[in-house]
Amino acid sequence: MDFPQMGKGFLFGAASAAYQIEGAIHEDGKGLSTWDEFAHKKGKVRNNQNADVACDHYHRYAEDVALMREMDLQAYRFSISWPRVMPEGEGAINEKGLDFYSRLVDELLKNKITPYPTLFHWDLPLALQKKYKGFANRITADLFADYAEVVVKRLGDRVTNWITINEPWEFSCFGHLIAKHAPGRMSFRAFFHVMHNVLLAHGKGMQRIRALAPDAKAGITVSMTPVHPLTDRPGDAKAALLANQFMNHITLAPLYKKEYPQPLWKRAWPFRPKIRPGDMELIAQKTDFVGLNYYSTEHASRAWYMPVIQADITGADVPDAQYVDEHGEQRTSMGWKIRPEGLRECLDIIRREYGNPEVYITETGAAFDDVVAADGKVHDGIRIDFLASYLDAARRAMDEGSRLKGVFVWSLIDNFEWAAGFDKRFGLIHVDFATQKRTIKDSGLWYRDLIRKSGQK
Numbered sequence: 001m002d003f004p005q006m007g008k009g010f011l012f013g014a015a016s017a018a019y020q021i022e023g024a025i026h027e028d029g030k031g032l033s034t035w036d037e038f039a040h041k042k043g044k045v046r047n048n049q050n051a052d053v054a055c056d057h058y059h060r061y062a063e064d065v066a067l068m069r070e071m072d073l074q075a076y077r078f079s080i081s082w083p084r085v086m087p088e089g090e091g092a093i094n095e096k097g098l099d100f101y102s103r104l105v106d107e108l109l110k111n112k113i114t115p116y117p118t119l120f121h122w123d124l125p126l127a128l129q130k131k132y133k134g135f136a137n138r139i140t141a142d143l144f145a146d147y148a149e150v151v152v153k154r155l156g157d158r159v160t161n162w163i164t165i166n167e168p169w170e171f172s173c174f175g176h177l178i179a180k181h182a183p184g185r186m187s188f189r190a191f192f193h194v195m196h197n198v199l200l201a202h203g204k205g206m207q208r209i210r211a212l213a214p215d216a217k218a219g220i221t222v223s224m225t226p227v228h229p230l231t232d233r234p235g236d237a238k239a240a241l242l243a244n245q246f247m248n249h250i251t252l253a254p255l256y257k258k259e260y261p262q263p264l265w266k267r268a269w270p271f272r273p274k275i276r277p278g279d280m281e282l283i284a285q286k287t288d289f290v291g292l293n294y295y296s297t298e299h300a301s302r303a304w305y306m307p308v309i310q311a312d313i314t315g316a317d318v319p320d321a322q323y324v325d326e327h328g329e330q331r332t333s334m335g336w337k338i339r340p341e342g343l344r345e346c347l348d349i350i351r352r353e354y355g356n357p358e359v360y361i362t363e364t365g366a367a368f369d370d371v372v373a374a375d376g377k378v379h380d381g382i383r384i385d386f387l388a389s390y391l392d393a394a395r396r397a398m399d400e401g402s403r404l405k406g407v408f409v410w411s412l413i414d415n416f417e418w419a420a421g422f423d424k425r426f427g428l429i430h431v432d433f434a435t436q437k438r439t440i441k442d443s444g445l446w447y448r449d450l451i452r453k454s455g456q457k
Contacts, residue, residue, distance in 0.1 A: 003450050004391035007398070011406025012451045013075030013114075014068070014428055015363055017121040017166070019051055020415040022081065024058035028096035031087025033123035034134065034175075038182035046318075049421035055413055056436050058100065064413065065107045067429055067438060071448040075114040077362055077408040078104070079121035079166065082147055089125030090143050098154050105158050115159050116362075116408070118221065119148050119205060121166040122181070129183050135194040135201070136176070136185075145204035149212065156213040163291055163362065164205040167223045168198040168251050180419050188271040188307055196273045199254055203282035221291030221362045222251045224346040227298045227313060235302030239311035242267075243300040246309045248349075256354040258284040267308050289405065290350065291362030294343045294390075296336040318420050321369050322382075330382070332366045333424055338386060340393040347397035347404060358403045364390050365410035367417065367424040370441060378430045378441035387443065391450075409447065413438065 006012075019035050039050035057064055068076055082089060084097035101117070108115045124134050132139055152162070165171075174181035177191035202220050209218045227243040229236035245253075245264035253261045258280040265272065303312035315335075322333040330338055343364065350359060366386045370378050387409065398404050414427035422433050428444035431437070 002388075003453050004388055004395050006391065006395060006407075006454055008455065009405075010454065011075050011114075011360070012447070012454070013073055013077055013116065013406065013408040014071075014412035014447075015077035015408040015410050016057075016079070016412045016415065017118070017123075018079045018081040018084070019054070019121070019123040020411075020417070021055040021057040021413065022084075023051065023053040023056045025052050027058065028084075028100070029087060029094040030081070030097055031083035031089070031094075032126040033081065033083045034126050034129050034182035035123050036083075037126055038184055041184070044184065045419050046421040046423060049416070051416040054416045055431055055433075057413075060436065061100075061104050062107055063438065064429075065104075065111055065113065067440060068108075068113055068412070069111040071428065071440065071444050072451045073113055074451065075116055075406065075408065076108055076412070077116040077118065077163070079118040079123075080151055081123050082120060082144075083123065083125040083127075085151060086125065086147055087127070089128035089131075089140075090146065093150055098151070101151070101155060105155055109158060114161065116161045116163060117151075117155070117159060118163040118166050119151060120144065120164065120201070122171050122175070124182075134183060135172075135197045136190050138197050138200065141197050141201035141204055144201040145208050148205040149208045152209055152212045156216065160213075160216045162209050162213075162216055162218040164202045164209075164218065164220050165198055166221045166291075166362075167293055168195060168202070168220075169247060170223055172198060188268070192268055192272045195250060196275070196279070199251070199283045200279060202255075203285055206285055206287065207282075217288035219287040219289040219291060219360075220255065221293060222255070223293040224248050224349070225294075225296065225298055226342050226345045226349075227300045227311075230299040230301040230314065233302070236300065239300040239302045239309070242309040243298070243311040243313050246311075247298075247313075252350070252354055254280060254283045255287075255290070256284065256357075264308065271308070287357070289358040289360055290354075291360050292346060292350070293363035293410075294346050294361065295334075295364060295366075297339045297342040297345075318424070320423075322367075332386075333369055334367050334420070336366075338366070338389070340389040342393075343390050344393040344397045347394065347402040348400065351397075351400070351402045356401065356403055358405050360405055361394065361407040363408060363410035365426050367426045370414070370425045370427075370430055372430060372432070372439060376439070378439055380441045380443045383441070383443040384446045387447070 245261040
């Protein structure tokens, strides 16, 4: 397959998240996160695995940065662990935790790799969950802003690009509505309250970044999963409309239109929080870019028994392996359809409906059943085809006017994939979790060649 032509100045990077790679959960004064507790509860993670060690990035960060340099990455998106910096989520600052991120930033810059830190990627300090019920309480948005200030004060002399929150909808839904993620709640009321308070946290975090680093660029990362009607029946069309509002526009509409989408918000009246004066203006303050995480599309059919959305969204459960479905379509080992055209659709929605802001694809990628071959290499040609097709779809969206500025492939290295444990390998770099040996996959070498052929290195 030919290399996608992304254009001059396009940024190529890869992404990770603190809990999924760092390990060292008890070292150097780190506090526990909700995930540190959740993953140790029997049955919450496949094979009862946890990320106590994960990829041991806390001790191996210099090795990982050297691999990024070998792949000619221009940028690295990572997250900062709130409980590593502030063990109780408020009050005392853990200088050793901050120093780790300071050293990581210095190592990246030394290797000419631009850091793009995310301030919150789901690992909430456990102390805040127990004391305040986490983001179900508005006070946590204020505490997030205090934490953001601590980090920006320490790193803002070297970091010029910030992401406040990763995927408000996934955090709110998976952790507070369907209980598949930490903290394991199952409540429509909790979902809508957490959703609003996380968006408030974004707004308050943006205020601190603007005050402390006025020349820095900052934004938020949202997920999008376009939902289409399962059939041409009117009930399925309405289900898809509500599902799209529930999964996609519930984040974008407040950020860009100062309102929650209708009729979803009206239908959610028994569960939704009280919107205070100034809330929507705070959420919708100007950002420099929006991060887009995209993997696949879904279908919806009418389900009268479902509260609020009356939709059954046909997402696949995480299977044991990648497979070909009944329609002959290749699916990833997450069970997700390979849908490059959905990425173009997402970018088109952002362009047409939300003012065409600058966009970075802050995650896209695929999990496949990667193995180290007899020659010591990882031959993941299917991932190369995946990335090439997704980037080609992004290029077509750019040709249509989308202001796409770069991409961060998920993920830099194989890691702890939340409730799916270590079985699902997304990385450009293979990790042997028994030995922590890293091996750049064929896809990582292809990505390096793409960067070189694009004239970015």
